[in-house]
Amino acid sequence: MKNIIVTGTSRGIGYELALLFANAGHQVLALSRKTPAALMEHKNISCLSVDLSNEADLDSVTDFLASSWKIVDAVVHNAGSLLLKPFAETTQEDFESVYKVNVFGVANLTRVCLPYLQKGSHVVTISSMGGIQGSLKFAGLAAYSSSKGAVITLSELLAEEYKERGISFNVLALGSVQTEMLQEAFPGYQAPISAGGMATYIFDFTLTGNKYYNGKVLQVSSTNP
Template sequence: MKTIIITGTSRGIGAELVKQFVAEGHQVIAVSRKANPEFESLKNVFFKSVDLSNEAGLIHFSNQVKAEFNSVDILIHNAGTIVNKPFAEISAAEFEYVYKVNVFGVAALNRVILPLMNAGSHVLTISSMGGIQGSMKFPGLAAYSSSKGAVITLSELLAEEYKDQGIAFNVLALGAVQTEMLQEAFPGYQAPINPLEMATYIKDFALTGNKFFNGKVLQVSSTTP
């Protein structure tokens, strides 16, 4: 049984990840601002309401995790937000908020949870094909896609910094998955993959991918977008 932290669990891929890990006997710390009522009937799910942009709240969260679970085996950064507007119409506050959630929140959570991780642990960041250098880009996603590129580089750097401690960092850059966020980015588009299917892939990679990869970005996409 592994102890797994997953962010962005109130809906979509994050919610499916929680259910799949628990079904396999792992204990999951489900992090989001609001609870998912589906989890109330599940054993080994521990919901924590955490504002990833609040340093004091993150320190409190890490102290709770240390007291209740002692250590963490897998950390999955799944939380994300999006603004779909022409660049000229995105306010500074909107641009900053996207980075607070998609980049600064990832860095801050890493900072407080890494001391609780041991050799063999895995930090997995869910990014986007939009963050891949040289990939097709789409108007309106300047804040979102650039933030997803930033966490890719962050993960590559942390893999180097923590390799002597045996903690692996990897990124899955997802293509189109039929989620609410996809509809915000591409209204009306029907993706070939649903959240359940993608969660299954992510779950398996989170459990075993660190045996084969470290500091790598895997592109998980069958279509454009």
């Protein structure tokens, strides 16, 4: 049994992932602004209402870890903010809003968890093919894709900085997945894989990927995007 933190659990991949871990017998700390009843009612899931764009919200995570778990075996940084907007109309405020969730939220939550991570712990950051250098890019995603590139570099750096402690940091750069967030940004687009299907892949990688990888970026995409 492992103690696993998952962000962005109100819907989509994060929701499915939290249930997969919990149903497999692991203890899950589910972090999202909204908390689905199905997660709140599960005996293996603890839910906290957290806005990752607000650093002060993470105080509740600090309190929970200090009083309850003491150890964190894995963190899945799944929460994301997507903005589809022409670059000429994308303001600094727009960029900051996206980066607060996709970059600063990842950095701040990782910092909160560091005292509780131990040898063998695995931190998995969900990025995007849009953040991979040389991959196909899509107009209107300047803030989103650049933020997803930033967390790749952050993860590579943390893998180096904490390798002596035996903590692994890896990134999964996903292609398109059929989620509510994708539908809101690209109405009518049909992705080749469901949220549940991708959650199954992330579930397995979180539990075993650190045996084979550290500081790596795996491209998880069968299509373009």
